[in-house]
Amino acid sequence: MKFVLFAEGHTEHKAVPSFLKRWLDPKLSERVGIQSVRFEGWAELVKDAPVKAGLYLPREDVIAVIALLDLYGPTFYPDDNNTPDERYEWAKRHLEEKVGQDKFFQFFAVHEVEAWLLSDPSIFPASVRTQVEGLSRSPERVNNTNPPAKRLNDVYSRQTRRRYKKVVYGKDLFAKLDPNLAYGKCPHLKELLDAMLRLAKDAMGEGE
Numbered sequence: 001m002k003f004v005l006f007a008e009g010h011t012e013h014k015a016v017p018s019f020l021k022r023w024l025d026p027k028l029s030e031r032v033g034i035q036s037v038r039f040e041g042w043a044e045l046v047k048d049a050p051v052k053a054g055l056y057l058p059r060e061d062v063i064a065v066i067a068l069l070d071l072y073g074p075t076f077y078p079d080d081n082n083t084p085d086e087r088y089e090w091a092k093r094h095l096e097e098k099v100g101q102d103k104f105f106q107f108f109a110v111h112e113v114e115a116w117l118l119s120d121p122s123i124f125p126a127s128v129r130t131q132v133e134g135l136s137r138s139p140e141r142v143n144n145t146n147p148p149a150k151r152l153n154d155v156y157s158r159q160t161r162r163r164y165k166k167v168v169y170g171k172d173l174f175a176k177l178d179p180n181l182a183y184g185k186c187p188h189l190k191e192l193l194d195a196m197l198r199l200a201k202d203a204m205g206e207g208e
């Protein structure tokens with residue numbers, strides 16, 4: 001049995017599935033797969049999700065299709081949705097209704113998946129670790145004004161004279177990141193993982 005993960009970019013496609021599995025697998029009686037399907041950015045995911053979801057649902061071996069987008073970046077939010085909570089709630093409802101499949105679930109990284117990395121300064125090189133510590137208490141509050149990947153790029157450029165390489169560094173950092181630590185600091189990541197655990201247990205007949 002497996003989840004299908006719709007990913008908007010290379011970092012999410014390469015690094016996120018194994019990270020999610022490291023949290024899920026110890027909590028299940030049997031391991032589940034996570035098959036990642038990469039899109040060329042958020043706009044393609046939003047446009048093609050209904051058709052792509054229909055290719056995987058309803059297949060008996062697919063627990064659910066999980067779409068993951070960064071809250072920062074998309075421009076389709078209504079003008080009166082100004083706060084992160086308003087945008088999250090509207091976009092989740094809008095995209096799930098657009099796809100119209102019971103086993104399709106839309107989630108967002110607030111404000112980018114790099115926020116999850118900020119939860120653990122110890123995974124970063126010593127030269128940037130102190131700078132990251134100031135952001136690690138509430139990673140999901142690193143916001144649309146100066147989002148996580150941009151913050152990391154600024155820190156790396158200042159401290160190492162090199163830019164933060166989102167895909168290359170992100171893959172290595174996610175491999176080091178303790179998912180339980182990120183779960184405790186990132187409420188929207190917790191929401192995603194709790195939902196996946198519940199769906200997997202239900203599919204295995206182990207739901208409460």
